[in-house]
Amino acid sequence: EYLGTVSLKHICFQNRAAEFAIAVRRKAMGTGAASFAMHSMIERGFSCYHLKYIYWYVAPENKRAVRFYQKNGYQQVEEKDLDQIIGRRILNDKNYIWYIRMGLD
DSSP: OOOEEEEEEEEETTTTEEEEEEEEOGGGTTTTHHHHHHHHHHHHHHHHHOOSEEEEEEOTTOHHHHHHHHHTTOEEEOHHHHHHHHTSOOOOSSOOEEEEEEOOO
């Protein structure tokens, strides 16, 4: 049964960075499926695509997602710092909470 989608997008091999995205069906929430899928996709980005940085964002109003990322130990980062870390400008006209996961080099 379809529980949701995880993906890597805007993959930049020059900067070794990609944006992560996740969408989870309500019936899958609280089952551990999102945590497993997210961890698996991020680790795949590092091991298969040799990425160094995987980043994503969430609207502050999405309190459930913010709690999920905090509970799973994902590191928040300021957008201006993210631009420097990944070496390219992220165009953003809204206030989001940004996260990053860095792979081992």
